[in-house]
Amino acid sequence: MKLTREEVEHIAELARLRLSGQEKVRYAEQLSDILDYAARLQSVDTSGISPTARVSSTGTGLREDKIHSGLSQKQLLENAPDTEKGQFRVPPILE
Amino acid sequence: MSEIIDLSLGELLAALRAGDLTSREIVSTYLYRIEQLDASLHAFLFVNPEISLSQADKADKKLQEWRKDPDQYLPALAGLPIAIKDVLCVSGMPCTSGSKILEGFLPPYDATAVKRLREAGVIILGKTNTDEFAMGSSTENSAYGPTHNPWDLERVPGGSSGGSATAVSARLAPAALGTDTGGSVRQPASFCGVTGLKPTYGRVSRYGLVAYGSSLDVVGAMGVSAADILPLFEVMAGSDTLDATTFDQPLPDFDLVNREPELNGLRVGIPEEYFIDGIQEAVRRAVRSAIEKFEDLGARVERINLPFTEYALPVYYLIAPAEASANLARFDGIRYGPRLDADEMWDIYRNTRGEKFGAEVKRRIMLGTYALSAGYYEAYYGQAQKVRTLIKTDFESAFQSVDVIAAPVAPTTAFRIGEHGDDPLSMYLEDIFTLPANLAGVPGISFPVGFDDQGLPIGMQLMAPHFMEKTLFEAAHAYQQVTNWHTQRPALDKAA
Numbered sequence: 001m002k003l004t005r006e007e008v009e010h011i012a013e014l015a016r017l018r019l020s021g022q023e024k025v026r027y028a029e030q031l032s033d034i035l036d037y038a039a040r041l042q043s044v045d046t047s048g049i050s051p052t053a054r055v056s057s058t059g060t061g062l063r064e065d066k067i068h069s070g071l072s073q074k075q076l077l078e079n080a081p082d083t084e085k086g087q088f089r090v091p092p093i094l095e
Numbered sequence: 096m097s098e099i100i101d102l103s104l105g106e107l108l109a110a111l112r113a114g115d116l117t118s119r120e121i122v123s124t125y126l127y128r129i130e131q132l133d134a135s136l137h138a139f140l141f142v143n144p145e146i147s148l149s150q151a152d153k154a155d156k157k158l159q160e161w162r163k164d165p166d167q168y169l170p171a172l173a174g175l176p177i178a179i180k181d182v183l184c185v186s187g188m189p190c191t192s193g194s195k196i197l198e199g200f201l202p203p204y205d206a207t208a209v210k211r212l213r214e215a216g217v218i219i220l221g222k223t224n225t226d227e228f229a230m231g232s233s234t235e236n237s238a239y240g241p242t243h244n245p246w247d248l249e250r251v252p253g254g255s256s257g258g259s260a261t262a263v264s265a266r267l268a269p270a271a272l273g274t275d276t277g278g279s280v281r282q283p284a285s286f287c288g289v290t291g292l293k294p295t296y297g298r299v300s301r302y303g304l305v306a307y308g309s310s311l312d313v314v315g316a317m318g319v320s321a322a323d324i325l326p327l328f329e330v331m332a333g334s335d336t337l338d339a340t341t342f343d344q345p346l347p348d349f350d351l352v353n354r355e356p357e358l359n360g361l362r363v364g365i366p367e368e369y370f371i372d373g374i375q376e377a378v379r380r381a382v383r384s385a386i387e388k389f390e391d392l393g394a395r396v397e398r399i400n401l402p403f404t405e406y407a408l409p410v411y412y413l414i415a416p417a418e419a420s421a422n423l424a425r426f427d428g429i430r431y432g433p434r435l436d437a438d439e440m441w442d443i444y445r446n447t448r449g450e451k452f453g454a455e456v457k458r459r460i461m462l463g464t465y466a467l468s469a470g471y472y473e474a475y476y477g478q479a480q481k482v483r484t485l486i487k488t489d490f491e492s493a494f495q496s497v498d499v500i501a502a503p504v505a506p507t508t509a510f511r512i513g514e515h516g517d518d519p520l521s522m523y524l525e526d527i528f529t530l531p532a533n534l535a536g537v538p539g540i541s542f543p544v545g546f547d548d549q550g551l552p553i554g555m556q557l558m559a560p561h562f563m564e565k566t567l568f569e570a571a572h573a574y575q576q577v578t579n580w581h582t583q584r585p586a587l588d589k590a591a
Contacts, residue, residue, distance in 0.1 A: 008461070015420060015464040016427075016441065017457055018449030026517070027461055033520050034462060038409040041478050044485070051480030052487060055296050055310065055536025056342060056561055063336050075203040079431035088429050093440045 001035055003028045099124045100266040104175065104323040105352075107269060111154075111174040114162055118151040118174030118218065121269075125176055125220055129267045132587060137242050138252075138261040140181050141189055142221035147176065150218040157216075172326060173216030178268035180259050181222040182229050183314065184303040185209050188219070192305045193227040193237040193255075196426045196451035198433055206303025207338065208272065208314045208331045215330045220268050223258030227453045228423065229279055229307045231255050232525040233515070236455045241512055244286060245585035246551050250509040253283030256317065260287035263317050264585060270318040270327055276308045277411055278504070278529025280315035281541035285504035285554025288543045290571065290581060291317040292324050295561050296536035297342045299328075300335035306422040308415035309340075311533040320581050321540060321571035322351045328564065344562050351568060356576035358569070359393035363557075364497030368404035369528055375507045381545030381553040382503045385574065389501070392573050399497060401489040404531055406482050411530040412523055413466045413479040420463030423456070458519060487535040494560045499570055501557055503528055504541045508551035532558050540567040543580040552580075 008028045012019045019027070073086055082089040099121055102110065110116040126144045133139050154174035161169040179185055182192045184202035191197045205213060213219070226236035234242040234257030242257045244250040245265040252261045256273030260283035263271050273280040275293035284291025292315045299314040306312060314331065318324040334341040365386060370379065390396055428434035428447030435446035452460070466475035493500060505525055515522040532539040537558050544555040559566045575581050 003465075011461050011465050011468065014468060015460050016424075016444040016448055017452070017460065018445040019457070023454075023457070027458060030458060030517075030519055031462055031465065034412060034523075035465075035475075037520060038413055038475065038479075041406060041409050041413075041482055042474070044403075044406060044478075044482050046478060046481035046485070049481045049484050051477060052310075052483040052534075053480075054340075055487065055534075056340075071203055076430075078203065079200055081428060081432070081434035090429060090443065091438060091440050 001032060001039070003032045003035070100128070103320065104269055104318060104326060107175060108172065111158055114158070118154040118158070119148060121174065122147050122151040122176045122218055122220070125268055128265070129220070132265055133267060135243060135248060136245060136261050136265055136267070137240055138223055138258045138265065138267055139178070139221045140191060140193070140224050140239055140258070143188065146187065147218055147220055151176070154216060154218060170214065170216035171330065172212065174218065175216065176218040176220045176268065177212070177327070178220045178223050178259055178262045178271040179209060180256050180271070180273050181225050182274055182305045183209055183272060185219055185222065188222055190222065190305070191239070192229070193225040193239060194451070194453065194456065195238045196432050196447070200431050202303070204303060207300035207335045209303065211330050212327065223256070223262055223271060225258055226255035227456050228305065228419070229255040229274055229276055230419070230455050230459055232278070232282060232522055233510070234258060234283070235512060236453060238453050243512070244509045245587055246288065247509065247549070249511055250551070251286065251512055253286035253505070253509060255279040257283045259317050260284050260289055260291070263287070263289045263319065265587060266584065270316060270323055273315050273317050274304060275313050275315045275533065276311045277415060277533050278526050280317060281504050281529050281539055281554070281556050282526070284317055284541040286509040286552065288552030288580070288583060288585070289317055289319060290321050290324060290540065290542040291315060292328060292564070292567070293532065293539045294328065294332065294564055295538045297340045298538070298562070298564070299331045300338040300341050302335055302337035308418040309422060310418060311415060313533070320575050321542065321568050322575070325351060325568055347565050349565050349569070351572045354569070354572065356573045357393050358389060358573050361389070361394040361499065361570060362497040363389055363394045363396045364399035364493055364500045365396060366399050366401045366404065366493070366500055366502055368401050369502035373506055374503060375547065377545070377547035378503050378507065378553050382501070382555045385544035385555050386501055388574060388578065389570070392577065397497065399493045399500065401493060401531065403482065403485045403489050407486055407531040407534055408523060408527055410479045410482050410486065410534060411526070412462070413475050414483065416459040416463030417466045417476050418463065420460045420467065423460055455519070483534050486531055490531070490535040490537055498566055499557045499559050501555060504554040504556045505529070508547045508549070508553055528556070537561055538564045538567055540571050542571050542575065543583070545580060
C-alpha cells in the first residue's frame, strides 16, 4: 500500500504538524513501508479475542476524595512563553 | 580500600555510614569523571556540580549526626549519588526529554520515583541523554546530539536510555534511572555491559515521567549489578495516588546478602522464537553458555514456545505511536517550551510542532494519528490490541510451566552511529526481543554475559510473571556471583 501526498497532508493536518515538501515525500515513503510491514497483522485470526485494555490483573484502587494542595498558579505559568494577568496569552481565536 | 568507582552500591552505603567516605568525596569523584570523560561520551544533558555538592554536604551533616546518635532516623540511601534520564522531572533541573520542544522547561515538581529516591537520601548528579521522547534504540534521535558507547566511541550506546547506560558503564555514576517502553532500559544496558531492570508495568509510578506510550512505559533502574539496582527499586516501587495504574501488590521482603549462589529448582524456559536466523553468532554463543551456567547453578532448563512473538514488532509500532500521538498533543507552544509566533492560533501549533519536533517523533506522531484515524482504527489499532492479547496469553501459558524466560536482549551487539541511516524500519527491528515484555507488562532484567570478538558487551534478559521481580533479582544475582562479566570496564579511563 502506498500513501499519497494528499493522505500525508491530511494526517499532518490532523496532528497539527507543518511539514516541508521534502518531509512529505519522505514520510509518504517511510510510513508506507511501515504500514506494509504492519499489514501482516491482518493475517492473524482474532475472532473472539478481546483487545487488551490493561496488562495487569489487579484492578485500579479506589482512594478517598480528599482535597490536597497542588501547584500554584505562579508555578504553572512560569514555563509559558507568553502570559498576561495570570493567564496564558494566545492570538484571538474568535473574530 | 579500593577506588570509589570500584565499590558496589552496598559498599558505598556502608562506607558512608561508617564514616570511611563522605558523600562529598563520592560526589566529587563522579563529577570529576564527568568533567574528564563526558566531552567524548555525551552521556549527560545537564550537570550542576554546585547543586549536587551542596546536597552532598547536607547528607554528610545528617550522617555525622546519625553516627553520634544512631537512634536517629537515617534514610536508606543517604549520600548516594545517581543520574536520572532526562524524561523524568526533577524540580530545579531542566527537563528536555531530548527534544527542542521542551528546551528551557524547568519542572516545578519531582516525578514520584525521583521524589521517593530523594526522600531516601539520594543525590542527583544530573540528567542523562535520551532519544527524543524516548523514541529510539540508539540515542541518535536526541535533539542534543548522540551519546557514544564507552566500549567503542564510534558506536551507539543503545537507547533510548543510552545516556544512563553510558553513565553507569563509564562509571560517571554508580547507578542511574532509565525508562523502558519497548526495551529502552534493557537494550542499552546490553550494549553498554551493565545491568538494567524493567519492572512490572505499574510497579513504579509514572507520575512526572514525560509520557510516550502510557500502556507500556515503566520507570526502571540501571547499575553495575542486580544487587546494586535492588535498593533503588525497593525505594521507587509501590502504589501512588498520582498514577492510577500503579497497584497495591507489596514487594516481597527479600535481600541478596549472604545468599549461596544456587538456583535449585528454578525452571528456565528458552523460547525457540528468540533464537532466529540473523542473530549474531557471538550473541547466540554467549547466551547459550549463560544458560549452561544457570544449569550449573541448579536451574532446570526447558524449551518453550511463544508463538505470537513475530507479531510483537508490528503490534508495538502501531500501539506505541498511537499512544504517543495522543500524549504529544500537549506540546503546542502555549503552556511550556518555546513558541513559534504566528498571527493565527492554529499556525502557532503547526509551526511550533513542525519545527521543534525531530524527524522520528514526527514520524511516530504521523503513524499513530493514521492508525487512530477514521476508517483505519479497526484495521490497525483495533487489530493490534487484539493481537496484543494473544502475545500476553503466550506469556501466561509459558509461565504455567517455567519461572523465568531467558533470551537474548538484542540480535546484535552495539551498531555503528549512523548505521541505520534514514531507514526507520531497520532500526525498529533492533527491538524485536524486548518489545514483547512491554506488550505483556511483565518484568525483565538485562545483564552482561560476554563479549563479541570486537570487545563489545553482550547481554541476556530474563523475564518473569507480573510482580515477580524477586525471581529476576535472585537469578541474575546468582549468575553474577559466579561470573565477572558485569565487573568489566571499558578502557577509557586513562584521562581520569
